[in-house]
Amino acid sequence: RNELKKRNATVDADVLFTFDEGSPDVIWEPLKDIRVFVSFTPGTLTFGKLLCKLHNLGFYGRQYVLLTYFFARISDWDSIDESVYGCNKKEMLQVLDGALGCSQMVTTLVGMYDNDKHFSTKQTYNDLKPLVKLIPTAGLRYYQPIVYDSVWAIAMAINATIRQEHDIDEIKNYKHRNSKNKTLLESLYGNLLDVEFEGLSGKYYYEKSTGVRQFDSYIGLFDSNGRLTYIGYFDKQNSNIVTKPDDVVWKSKGGAAPLDEEIKQYERKRISKTTIIVLSVFAGFGILLALIYVLYAIVHRNHIMIKDEWRIMTYVIVFGCIILDTYVLIHIADLQT
Structure with a gap:
């Protein structure tokens, strides 16, 4: 919310419901005629209960968008207890239809790297599946490509270190406990941070200041x-x-994003500051x-010039001018909202 406010975005968000006291599971933000729900649910079972609650509240369909970082295993909902969840699997999927998820693990669950070739081994x-003892869990499927790419990263860092000031004998006989200045280790670490390539787990690179492996978040x-x-x-x-x-992203919400002319009809015209001042x-x-004229006429109401005037018509004209000028000021202010 704070980041949106910094960018001058209007945010009217609130916690809809929560399953624990730690953090909210869903917040919603009204955006014109669309409600956007943001979910922070941590597990498959809790996420299923969340979907049922949204379904029972009627918060699904074209006017609702669910954003979540968690990707459930749909098979876990095959034999759920409806009395506990509040709905069945079919109703869960109605809410899930068109939901967007952002996570590093989406790379494995959608299998987007299954047919991508490694930059070197092709x-x-x-x-590589025959080289690994397969275990039917999503977790292992997630880590197998990372381990493979990590071995490659270390090998590339060692190769770069050898090509620098150090020879192969120095590296073979290197003992960390006997090294006081750690030049070889620092060189290896620096070369590891410089590694960058396209691997089986996606783009492989490190954050230079922390040394943490970086992942692009996939949608x-x-x-x-x-x-x-x-x-x-x-x-x-x-x-x-x-x-x-856009037509791919908006597939479940009608097939396409609104046309430009449909968006522009909500735009309000602005006038220049110079015109406003004038x-x-x-x-x-x-x-x-x-x-001034009204006050003068009241104070000098017995003056011959005031008496001889057609008072009613004069006051009508004067008050008409006041109303007109007031309308101009209000309209100018309204154009700036």
Whole structure:
């Protein structure tokens, strides 16, 4: 919320409901005619209860968008207790249809790297499956490509270190406990931070100041069957979001984003500051003159010039001018809202 406010975005968000005291599971932000829900649910079972609650409240369909970082295993909902959850699997999937998820694990769950080739070996993840003892868990599927790429990163760092000031014998006989200046270790660490390549787990690189492996966060779109489709990612290095065309992203919400002319009809026209100042001065001056005349007429109401005038018509004209000038000021202020 604070980041949105810094960018002059209007935020009217509130906690809708929570399953524990630690952190909210869902907040919603009204955006014109669309409600955007943001979910922070930590597990498959809790996420299922969240979907049921949204379904029972009627918060799903074209006017609602669910953003979540968690990607559930749909098979876990095959034999749920409806009395505990509050709905069935079919109703869960109705809410999940069109939901957007952002996570590093989406790379594995949507299988987007299964057929991508490693920059050097030209092998894919599917090519490497026979080399690994497979265990049917999503966690291992997530870490296998990372381990493979990490071995490559270390090998590339060692190779770069050898090519620098150090020879192979020095590296073979290196003992960390006997090294006081640690030049070889520092050189190896520096070369590891400089590693950058396209691997099986995505773009492989490190954050230079912390030495932490970086991952681009990938965006998936759920369909009515709970399947994920890869639609984009967030590039951390360039702070840039890359997505597929709008008609793919908006598939479950009508197939396409609103046309430009449909958006522009909500735009309000603005006038220049110079025009505002000139109109305000004229309107204020007109109101001031009218008030002076009214006060003068009241104070000198017995004066012959005042008596001989058609009082009613004069006052009508004067008050008409006041109303007109006041309208101009109000309209100018309204144009700035």
